Amino acid sequence: MVSRIPAKRVLRLRSQGLSGRAIAFSQGIARKSVALVVEAANTQDMGFDDVADMDDGAVYALLFPGRGEHQSVFSQPDWQAVHRELARVGVTLKLLHGEYADRVTELAW
Incomplete structure (x- = not known):
């Protein structure tokens, strides 16, 4: 299973003034992932204050709508x-x- 980018933590650390490299290092994620979150938030004119009361899944869905959703084409057993x-x-x-x-x-x- 692919793990999701911790978008809410990235936005929180970004609001505290950390650089993309520092955020990536502290969270153990790629710098490109941090850049994607920051770019998506900037595109939607969103900051940490806007998502502070939301859970991680909701923030991810808000920044990346439709991403990570998968429906199997195979029938599942009971x-x-x-x-x-x-x-x-x-x-x-x-x-x-x-x-x-x-x-x-x-x-x-």
Whole structure:
């Protein structure tokens, strides 16, 4: 899983007067990531004061709308049913996968 840029922390540190290089070093992220956050905030004329009461996810979504959203094109198994079946004696993940693959193959034909 790709981690998100800590946009709110970047804006907070930027408002305290730290340079992009210092922010990147202190947060363990790339300078380009810091530059992207600062550029997005400048484009939207936004500072830390505007996002101080928001959580990190909301700030990221505000600065980078639609980024990081992903919907799988593959159907997902019923994970609750998988966990219930795995709790039974003698049931293995390999066995469940074989049954799942058989059902998917039958639906495809």
